[in-house]
Amino acid sequence: MATVACDGQTVREINAEIKRLSAAGEKEITVTDPGARHNLGVAVLQDTRLRFEGSVGYYCAGMIDGPTVEVSGSAGWGLAESMKGGHVVVHGNAGNGAAAAIRGGTVVIHGDAAARLGVALKGGTVLVGGNSGYMAGFMGQQGKLIVCGNTGEAFADSMYETVCFVGGEIKELGNDAVVEEPDEEDRAFLSSTLETHLPGKSIDGFRKIVAGRKLWTFDKKERALWREAL
């Protein structure tokens, strides 16, 4: 196991060291005192276990493909944005745009997630143990988004094929979002995902939210819907 100490180093130096170690085949890297620096662990492409001891700033684990990234504190904006594959776990909270545009992998946030969680989701699974802010799931294309707590306004707005699950209250559904009862397959997915990442959480009371598909073509004349959406 290798350790990278952030104290006194620039982000560029820290990331260069992380990439050097990963490329050399190091399987476990601990990064100490990240001090909420931005852009830590960006574009790591190896199957490495990377643990940040503390909080991280914007875009931590952005554009990764392969590693398992753990943050013991909280994360700033754009956590794991555009991730292609890998696993990201944040034990605290996450800022705006967490898991934005990810294409695969898993993002788990034990605390709360701020606005625009999982925006433009293209695949993968996003799991929030707490609450989510405004406009989570906006324009989700594929993938799964699970919020165990409550959501903010405009939840699951203008989605394509992302499937969302919410355990708490939905403050307001977004345009074209519809609530369904989870079926057996959904419950099995929820049960297995929660058991793996947030053991002890019950799947009781979870609702499923999908696109109503009324915004999928421009020729629909759903007047009220289109007035809000366009």
Add this chain to the structure above:
Amino acid sequence: MNERDARDGKLIQASGTFSPAAIEDIQVKAELGRYRIRGFGTLRERQWATFDDLTFIPCSLTRIPLEGYRERCSTKTVLGGKHVEKPIELDIPIMITGMSWGALSYNAKVALAKGADMVGSSNTTGDGGMLDAEREHSRHLIYEVLPSRYGIDVHHLRQADGIELTLGQGAKPGTGGLLLDAKILDDIARQRNLPTGVDQRSPARHPDFLGPDDMIIKIEELREATDWKVPIFVKMGATRVFDDVRLAAKAGADVIVVDGMEGGTGASAEICQEHTGIPTLAAVCEARAALEDIGMYGEVKLIIAGGIRHGVDAAKAMALGADAIYIGTAALMALNCNKPIHVEDYHALGTEPYHCHHCHTGRCPVGITTQDPDLMQRLDIEEGAERVANLLQAMTSEIQILARACGKADVHDLEPEDLRALNAEASMICGIPLAGTDRVWGNGPGWKERK
């Protein structure tokens, strides 16, 4: 005064307010129940100042011209920055702008890549990601990072020679892109992670940053992702250019792309194409003034786009401050856009060659803005690439002939002093004297130079 005519004993007079076009527009929307969507870009008759309102004043006695056959006039164009390990070094200053695979056919994308490469220029990806063939055939490939992040792939990003963080587009600033159902066939749907056959909308804002403060960090992220090797471009539609360019430069962009309102699009709300943004001529003047204002002119490179038709437009933009020029629509015309072939298919769309703006339908008669395999086959990749290369070469030679005539051994040495305005509006916008006078107004590049 409205046209008057008498027919069958009745007076025929169109309203100046409710013109036939206005009436038709109302009646179409009364059927549609939404705004109208089409492609191409603005169709308005240009009543604003354009590059046509400037003329070059080549050498006579006060300056000495260069000999065309004997004296070199360099066209080498370097786009980089102080942070960049590998600047982009092009043989010519005309580049191919970002146009998506989806809006364009596979054949069109590959022909553009090959054509640009044949003359040492660059190609740009677009909303939808990178094609392997595009990478394979481009010595210089710029990878666009757009708000939608369709097709975003870190492995492709790291193969790029430059990264373009796109904030907006000249044809439709402040709005996201559209790709209608006829083009969302299986391959495009797979590439963009979308259901087949939807009308795709792209978000207007990036999902992970909002303003210039966040963008500073975003640019740094892109540098980290590419190991600080390649230049970072920031592209914007031309709106509040003076302020936006200053913010982008201060945020750390190596290259700023300003796309004027005459720029093209594959599909957008018609009103955005016709009623938003500022003209390219005004945009280049504001952009240069902005970089000068913060002391970064020359350090941060400036690319101008938006309705550039030929080397003359490009040369004038460069004289006003651009380091390089993007072309999009003109490159598609080199691929036969609007050419009078397959005329029956133009008629099927309700249009004519030279008048077609039906890119949004996916029924492009010449195989460029379509995903239909039969239509796409009408565009031969090798022949198309040859024509794109020819156009780029012709435009570059047009710039060179003007530069030599103005006594310049490098096309980048063209300057506002090489120009005169042909009307008061262009004079005021550019700060260039109206021909026959020595008066200048405003704060355009020419005014600064004379001051």
